[in-house]
Amino acid sequence: MTRFDASDPQSRRSLYVDAIAAHRDRGSQFVTIEVDENATAENPEAADLGVPWLQFAEGIVNLDCTGDELERLKSLLSEFPAFSIDELTRPEDAEGVNVRVSATADSDRIAQFLDRVIRIVYAFPETTRVWVVEL
Incomplete structure (x- = not known):
């Protein structure tokens, strides 16, 4: 991979596909994507749990979200029938919910x-910028 950030939908999706390919080629544990810190400053509600991040590995998308975000995620899943919530974890010592989404799809659909x-x-x-921060 030669680039690690993108800030428009097409470039972000391309970045995700490339990151997933690099993750698989390297045999790394997972790929982690974070929203740019400047974007979280502009949207503090979306950063209630810190800088939003997504991880992907072995057909699982992992993310943390608030209750409202979880409801939006559940609604979004209706557009992605090959994706389903695999596990919800609500740690006692943390706010929010950790969600594991099973993603039975190709890299392009996962990127979408x-x-x-x-x-x-x-x-x-x-126009939100995202970063691949770990491969």
Whole structure:
């Protein structure tokens, strides 16, 4: 991979596909994507649990979300029939919910889902910059 950030829908989806391919080629534990810290400053509600992040590995998308974000995620899943909530964890010592979403799809569809999570679940605008922070 030669680039690690993107700030428009098409570039973000391309970045996600490339990151998933690099993750698989390297045999790394997972790939982690974070929303740019500047975007969270502009959208503090979406950063209630800190900088929003998504992880992908072995057909699972992992993310943290608030109760409202979880409801938006559940609604979004109706557009992605090959995706389903696999596990919800509500740690006693933390706010929010950790969600594991099973993703039985190719890299392109996973990339579409990741981008929609950033836009719909976390409610960030179309121009939000994301970073691949771990491969």
